[in-house]
Amino acid sequence: MPAVFTPQTPARVSASVIEVSPAGQPPFEVVYERRGSGEPMLLLHGIGHHWQAWEPVLTVLAGSYDVIALDLPGFGASPGLPDGVSYGLESVVPLLAETCTALGVERPHVVGNSLGGLLALELGLHGFARSVTALSPAGFFTRPERLYAFAVLRGMRAGARALPDPVLGALASTAVGRAALTSTIYARPGRRSADAVVAETRALRQAPGFAPVLAQGQRPGALFEADVTGIPVTIGWGDRDRLLLRRQGVRAKRTIPAARLVRLRGCGHVPMNDDPATVARVIADTARCAPAPPLRR
Numbered sequence: 077m078p079a080v081f082t083p084q085t086p087a088r089v090s091a092s093v094i095e096v097s098p099a100g101q102p103p104f105e106v107v108y109e110r111r112g113s114g115e116p117m118l119l120l121h122g123i124g125h126h127w128q129a130w131e132p133v134l135t136v137l138a139g140s141y142d143v144i145a146l147d148l149p150g151f152g153a154s155p156g157l158p159d160g161v162s163y164g165l166e167s168v169v170p171l172l173a174e175t176c177t178a179l180g181v182e183r184p185h186v187v188g189n190s191l192g193g194l195l196a197l198e199l200g201l202h203g204f205a206r207s208v209t210a211l212s213p214a215g216f217f218t219r220p221e222r223l224y225a226f227a228v229l230r231g232m233r234a235g236a237r238a239l240p241d242p243v244l245g246a247l248a249s250t251a252v253g254r255a256a257l258t259s260t261i262y263a264r265p266g267r268r269s270a271d272a273v274v275a276e277t278r279a280l281r282q283a284p285g286f287a288p289v290l291a292q293g294q295r296p297g298a299l300f301e302a303d304v305t306g307i308p309v310t311i312g313w314g315d316r317d318r319l320l321l322r323r324q325g326v327r328a329k330r331t332i333p334a335a336r337l338v339r340l341r342g343c344g345h346v347p348m349n350d351d352p353a354t355v356a357r358v359i360a361d362t363a364r365c366a367p368a369p370p371l372r373r
Contacts, residue, residue: 078095079306081336090152091108092107092108092110093105093106093107093108093235094106094108094175094178094179095162095178096171096174096175096178097173097178098170098174101158101161102158102160102161103158104149104157104158104161104171105126105153105154105155106146106147106148106149106154106175107146107147107152107153107154108127108145108147108179109127109134109144109145110142110143110144110145111134111135111143112136112137112138112139112140112141112143112229113141113142114140114141114142115142115183115184115185115206115363115369116140116141116144116176116181116183116184116188117137117141117142117143117144117184117185117187117359117363118144118172118176118181118184118185118186118187118189118193118199118205118258119134119143119144119145119146119188119190119192120144120146120148120172120186120187120189120191120195120196121146121147121148121151121152121188121189121190121191122189122190122191122193122194122214122345122346123151123190123191123194123214123229123283123285123286123289123290124151124229124232124233124279124280124283124286125151125152125189125190125276125279125280125346126147126152126153126275126276126279127145127146127147127152127348128145128152128275128276129189129276129346129348130145130271130348131272131348132348132349132352132355133199133348133352133355133356133359136323136352136356137356137359137360140360141185141363142181144179144181144184146172146175146266148168148191148192148195148285149163149168149171149285150163150283150284150285150286150288150289151279151285151286152279152283153282155284156284156285157171157285162288162292163285163288163289163291163292164292164295165194165195165198165292165297165298166297168195169195169198169199169202169204172195172199172204173199173202173204174243176204180272182369183203183204183205183206183369184205184206185205185206185207185208185209185244185359185362185363185366186199186200186204186205186207186208186209187208187209187210187211187359188208188209188213189210189211189212189213189324189345189346189347189348190211190212190213190214190319190320190345190346191209191214191289192213193211193212193213193215193271193295194213194214194215194298194300195212196208196209196210196211196213197210197213197215197300197304197309197332198300200304200307200309201302201304205307206307206366206367206369207307207309207361207362207363207366208304208307208308208309208310208362209307209309209310209312209358209359209363210309210310210311210312210327210328211312211313211314211340211346211347211348212267212313212314212317212319212320212324212325212345212346212347213300213311213320213328214293214298214300214320215298215299215300216299216300216320216324216325216327216328216331217299217320219325220337221320221324222293222294225319225320226290226293226294228260228318229290229318229319230290232260232280233280233281233286235257236277236280236281237281239277239281243251244277244278245270245274247307248270248271248273248274248277249270251265251266252338252368254266254268254270254273255307257273257277258276259318260318260319260344260345261318261319261344261345261346262345262346262349262350263314263316263342263343263344263350264344264349264350267349267350268349272301274339276281300328300329300331301331303331303332303333303334304332304335305334307366308336308362308363308365309332309334309335309336309362310335310336310337310338310340310358310359310361310362311325311328311329311332311335311336311337311338312338312340312347312355312358313325313328313337313338313339313340314340314342314343314344314345314347314350315339315340315341315342315343316342316343316344317343317344317345317348318344318345319344319345320345325337325339327347328369338358340354340355340358343355
């Protein structure tokens with residue numbers, strides 16, 4: 077099995093783009109990275125991030141799975157959704173299912189972090205996933221917790237927009253600077269490479285989906301209140317998550333009683349960077365619990 081990616085390795089850029097044409101709706105484009113072979117596995121990042129958030133675990137997962145890491149619409153290098161198309165869950169979840177179809181994938185294992193974790197649970201709820209691993213998923217906060225998290229996210233976005241590129245590059249070149257830029261989401265920010273921090277700060281700065289997704293997150297429908305049955309579900313939560321506090325994991329377990337709740341020790345909100353070996357193992361363990369897909373005749 078390939079070694080787990082070292083976070084200090086420079087971030088890669090994907091040139092893979094697919095146009096998705098849902099019936100009765102305007103087409104949209106999605107940028108993605110695809111590696112490996114085997115059962116399909118879809119990786120979904122959080123708000124303001126990009127597919128490269130999964131780089132620390134992508135290579136090891138690709139040793140056993142056909143792994144597809146998306147830039148969600150309006151984030152990373154993916155353009156925003158067409159005018160008039162909502163960023164609400166009721167709109168985006170079917171669009172992600174259409175994206176899987178366009179990629180030739182049926183009911184993948186779905187892994188998500190933060191916003192991506194909420195989307196992964198929704199895909200599992202609606203029958204589009206064969207297993208779900210949700211890492212610090214959104215949708216289990218109280219109103220005060222949501223106000224806090226959204227204020228932090230807005231502050232991060234404002235900071236990213238205020239930093240000229242020369243200042244950003246200088247900050248990212250030192251461990252102290254990387255901590256100042258990313259300690260809200262990483263427990264070990266010094267492990268990030270300078271170019272990875274620059275790239276993810278630019279992704280946060282430029283994301284056209286940031287404001288509409290945050291606006292959708294204030295609706296009552298943004299809370300996840302349904303049980304997910306019939307497939308393996310794992311909820312992973314970093315015990316050093318400073319954005320979505322770890323007690324939200326207990327609420328997630330109450331909502332989805334059959335889910336496995338895993339504490340990710342020493343990890344922050346984006347745990348793939350802090351402990352890639354443990355996160356990769358948790359994801360693989362969940363996927364292995366799913367029934368094998370039926371043989372095609």
